Amino acid sequence: MPVYFLRRVLAAIPVMLVVAVFVFLLLRLTPGDPAAVLAGDMATPEQLEQIRASLGLNDPLYVQFLRWMGDLLRGDFGTSLISNQPVLDLVADRMWPTIWIALITITLSVIVAVPMGVVAAWKHRSWIDHLVMTFSVLGFSIPVFVIGYLLIKLFALDLGLLPVQGYVAPSEDLPGFAARAVLPALTLASIYIALIARMTRASLLDVLGEDYVRTARAKGLAERRVLFRHALRNAAVPVMTVIGTGFALLISGVVVTESVYNIPGLGRLTVDSIFARDYPVIQALILLTSGIYVLVNLAIDLSYSFLDPRIRY
Amino acid sequence: MPVLDIRNLTVAIDAKDGASVVRDISISIEPGETVCLVGESGSGKSVSSLATMGLLPKGALKVTGGEILLDGEDMLKLSPAELRDRRATRMSMIFQEPMTALNPVIKVGDQIAEVLEAHTKLSNAESHARVMGILDQVGLPDIERVARSYPHQLSGGQRQRIMIAMALILEPRLLIADEPTTALDVTTQLQILRLIKDLQQKHGTAVLFITHDMGVVAEIADRVYVMNRGDMVETGKVMDILAAPKMDYTRRLLSSVPSLVPRPPRPVASERLALQVSELDKIYGGGGFLSKAATTHAAKAVSLELKAGRTLGIVGESGSGKSTVARCVMRLIDPSAGGIRVGGQEIADLTPRGLHPFRKRLQMVFQDPYRSLNPRLSIEESIIEGPMNYGMPRAEAVAKAAELLDLVGMPAGSAKRYPHMFSGGQRQRIAIARALAMEPELLVADEAVSALDVSVQAQVLDLLTEIQERTRIAILFITHDLRVAAQICDEVAVMKRGEVVEYGPTAAVLGAPRHDYTKSLLAAAPGRDWDFPNFRPVAA
């Protein structure tokens, strides 16, 4: 296990390097100029040039890249070109809302989606199955922001049950946090639930055709036991996998959800930074989200060995 | 009163006007009796047994007539809950594939205990004691450890013992065993058969034993039922059936079973060496940065020689390295050390490009006839691919394909059809035709008949013999079935754990084995005392 873990972590290095090179080149080889953003509307060309020089943007690309890499190795993610704050501070500030919303979404999704998928597989081809499948196809078919708007209209404006926007830290005001987290989490969960329910159903259907399920029935076990004790755990690996790869989807959804609900999280920080050409921040954020993605999927791979004793690392 | 009394059972496909797959069959089993249900693949053996357990796949098959009486109680009239209650307590079933029949993520001890949980009110301690008791009875070593193991940590034989323990823990009246030993090595098979017999005697259980292996039948059956395509053909005491079958179908089935007595040796026709393997070594795995994949030494210093027009058999238990040798010879994998000479030319260390000219001199027939033909190509396309790779014009190759298909006994006009339109036996013929199209000097057949019913197997073996006589091709024949080896091979090499432990003329090796391992293999072969094709015991 430790060896495997080490190997996987080492294997993540070239992946992150690919990400780093890609993002760096993407940012530098395409038009866009943080100096222009910084200087504002009335700046003259000459002022732009001065700012550019002072930001080090006139150095050759490889120099900039090596400088960035060197800084990274020393744990220095750089300083925002625009707001002049250390990138790490910015990220630390904006991280928690995103993490909280993501955690709530995942928990909610798993709690809702897995039973949905189980019931659908169990009642294969019944109306419940069709209902679940319809719902999950719908979940893939409606843009996140439309779902967001609909939920706001219904729960915040028409029924007046919840606030329409905002974020407060759970440590400050737990009920306030909860009230504001419900709608974004629901919005985000719509895709995730669809994804997980679908995968649970598909993989359970596969498993239900396996010999050991027949054996379990031949033992005279109750159907519920067959389903939850024998089938579900065997179906769990692909479901976990989808939770992992769906994480990328979650990040995308977060960007939109944070806009709709005005949550000061990492998604919006990234979008804002991209629009502002705030190179160090974009670089750090994409590297960070990619790193999290890699880690989450590593954690999920490791979880396989708990779900399925045949998998040993 | 019989324990199980199936009366006029009919099972059909669950659809409007669905065809019936089992028609009007009746089976009865007395307490303590072992009844064998035999028949070729698809004859309805499994369907009958699943119907008894109430485990027919929902929405696919349904019982449309008859009754199934278990101690006089009709299983077909029970509610699902009542039926569940009868399972494991009154009737139990064990399946063919012990790996997939056990839940891979639950410890085997828990899987057995689950039966007790579902049907009794024993305390944890009591239940644990019961589990240990039954594990002990099925002859498992170190039972505490075994109980805590997951299925994949046990060998095939051990897993099947677990299945048996699970089936018998509540001492059911009836045990149904659907091909419980087919996936096992002969030696393990013998142990399992003995175990079932022992337990049956101890508990007075009635056993319905499903198999297609006549050897097994001869070994254990009291009475035999023979099925063919959903119909019950014949039934009777085992000796009556084996010695004096009444129906043609049964006769054919029995006469297809190859005899364990080696056939008379053939004279050596040519001294030319088609294949010479010397000191071949193959080690799998290892290497790789930080990877700790264990290495497997799958072939150790294997040396073999094969003359033109002769057949060399490689036999041995599963995992002994037979396929490894074959694949090295074919250069589908790279040998770790040693030499392979084909027609005098060393090919062990050629690059893929250098190998190209020699490819056509070696061809292979694979085990699984369903996967060895590309399902998307017509069989003609599959056959002409090889010759055209070596520059034969298409028209000529097509003509040759037609010729070959005729040679292997395929109906005319089958060339344009696709593999799924043929039966397993036919597909194996096509695969042979494809190999022959290259006019190879050496044909490697890896378990080429193992997936076929005995009757089809006999036809394919005859075909190979006939072709060999005509073309003087050398055949490297890999099988785990000693009966087949005895009938087709001129020489036999016995492999064990990657080593050749005995090597010589078939008559010598199988007739008068010298190595202990060969002896134990032969001793374990079920029905070794019975000469099936001749309906009589083997002459001592």
Add this chain to the structure above:
Amino acid sequence: ETTITAVMHSGLRVLDPVITTAHITRDNAFMIFDTLVALDEDFVVQPQMASFEVSEDGLSYTFTLRDGLKWHDGGEVTPADCIASMKRWMQRDGGGQMIEARMESLEATGDNSFELTLTEPFPYTLEAMAKPSGLALFMMPERLASTPANEPIPEMIGSGPFKFVQDEFQPGVKVVYEKNEDYVPAEGPQSWFAGAKDVKVDRVEWVTMPDAQTSLNALMNGEIDFLEQVPVDLLPLLEGMPGLQNQVLAPLGYVTIGRMNFLHPPFDDPKIRQAAKLALSQEDVLTALIGNPDYFKVCGAIFGCDTPFEFSDGSESLTSGGDIEAAKALLEEAGYDGTPVVLMQPTDVVTLTAQPIVAAQALREAGFTVDMQPMDWQTLVTRRASQADPADGGWNLFFTNWIVPEVSNPLANIMLPGRGDDAWFGWPTDETMNGLLDDFASAAELEDQKAAAQQIQARVMENVNYIHLGQYFNPSAWSDSLTGITEAPFPVFWGVEKEG
């Protein structure tokens, strides 16, 4: 404790008001920093931190700091601080550079006074120092003001009515201000940026909401107190909502303009520029942009209607719905060869998406080939700095908006100077205009200034230095719990009270 929660027009990211002309940075700076002198609602320069005296010959300006001025870190405000602040500002601001060009000396003359001496009279001096737009002149402690002009200052320490709460600042998300208890308001009634800046709440929080819909919802749900910009189309939603009110707080509003690239065809030809101008109609643009006519004003005056220099010479076609026929004729006459007009369209700025779309249709109708290229605003600002050929990375036309005070004075209006490569993007070379600007700068009397301004108006219309597309107004909305909100070119939070 009372806190005003306000949603401003954009998120604050850049803090240094000398680095950027971004409005939000300036708005922020007005909370934290104070100015030496300030403009009141009559465009008159008033003392703020300092009283001033101008010598008879107009060459010497003496500033005397009022008592009790303190930095947020407790230090006294000294003339040295002010001088350093002015010098840094002069390096960057257009008005400041004009002063610097004429500056003889800038020196302290006592513990609380200093003197600016010029080589020639420059009547615009005080106005440049008081203007609330472009780069306004804010006073900072010397240690901050000595930061090089193209590097951001490291801290936000001012002497203004509010203190910046560094710990709670989240760039682009939230800025928090606390009342500066030590602040001593200036004399006189509050008027725009002049007079007493009397803070009546404990805290002000600016939060950013990227979605107009969301911020309006938040206001209607009572989650925020003040919304700087309400899309005019959405005003009907506010109508009849109890507890809310809305009003245009910046009565001068904004102007929207189109700027051409003078370096490349087709707009290097004045006739073709003229043709483009003829094709456009202020009403069409403004209707698409704003909708409700109560919130825009068709206005031919490049210095803005209701300003001292309101003239409308040469703007007939713009204000009367455009003259497509004349445009066609002129285009024909100029021999336009179909060179595509590369029109940059920002996709992410709500107040700038409509202009290119309407303009593209009008230009096409007049016979132009239009190549409209959508891009985000930041790409646009980068690209507009490129002098390359429009076919490879350059441009021909883009649109932008200004608040009226940014254009209302000829010397503040950055689009006017015609100094080629040194001019604002578009790089016109226009000696006539430069001459007129000099005339204006040296005009001592208002009447002379007006005469020069009128000629500048005519010149802009004739040479089409840019296309003036009219004025529009942005309603703000707030909850009834706020009182004392006053008109100003942009929202100020002193004088505002919050109940409860």
Add this chain to the structure above:
Amino acid sequence: MAENTMRAAFPLSTRALFSRIGIAPLLAGLVLILIILAAVCAPLVAPHDPIYQNPIQRLKPPSAEYLLGTDNYGRDLLSRVIWGARVSLLIGLGVTVMAVVIGLAIGLVSGFFRLADAVIMRIMDGLMAMPSVLLAIAIVSLMGASIWTVMAAITIPEIPRVVRLVRSIVLSAREEPYVEAAISMGTSLPRVLWRHLMPNTFAPLTVQATYVCASAILTEAILSFLGAGVSTETPTWGNIMAEARIYFRLKPELIFWPGLALSMCILSINLLGDWARDVLDPRMGKRES
């Protein structure tokens, strides 16, 4: 027997169609055909010029002239939704074709050549790890928002998924005995790839393609929403909605109609994909995603 003959004689009878295909995929196909027809014939079907602005007619409710009303530039919503189908479908199809073709080529190579595999998969892992919407926003805002950059931006993150799928199929298919048989018959590697391995990928790729297509159309809408989409002058369902979003409470129909078209379209594509999966390979569920 009679029944069989009937079936053979009238293979397309409605009943047979329904029973063989099922109602949902049939309806989905119908909806999709309608949308494609509308897209192809947009110039004929649309009552107005989709980009002609008429400021006086801004934000008008539905009327005989403007069946669905007008947007904030006074453009006809119905015409924009119809024309929007064009671009949205073009983006969906374009992305699908590019992602599948590129992914297939890379996946085949990667699945078969161990050396290349190591490098390619690292790159693919890298691409996969980058959040796709963020990547797309970055690409679009950096390179300028034209249909082509939007398409490229959406394609790039889809490629690794296709590559992984193709590679996994190739990896398992190359162990198939018929592939070994071909090799032992002296078939060259490129030919083995082309003739024996690639066809195995078609069924799963068809299914994957439907999902790629659906998600591309959706991603375009999200990009528009975030301000990194195609110019509002070229109507796409995404940017019609994005542009109208501030009118969500005032004139919800501006979002409703394009949203309905979008969702119906994606729903249909997804349903067809599910159907294709059931038909082509009932066990594909495991490989997906």
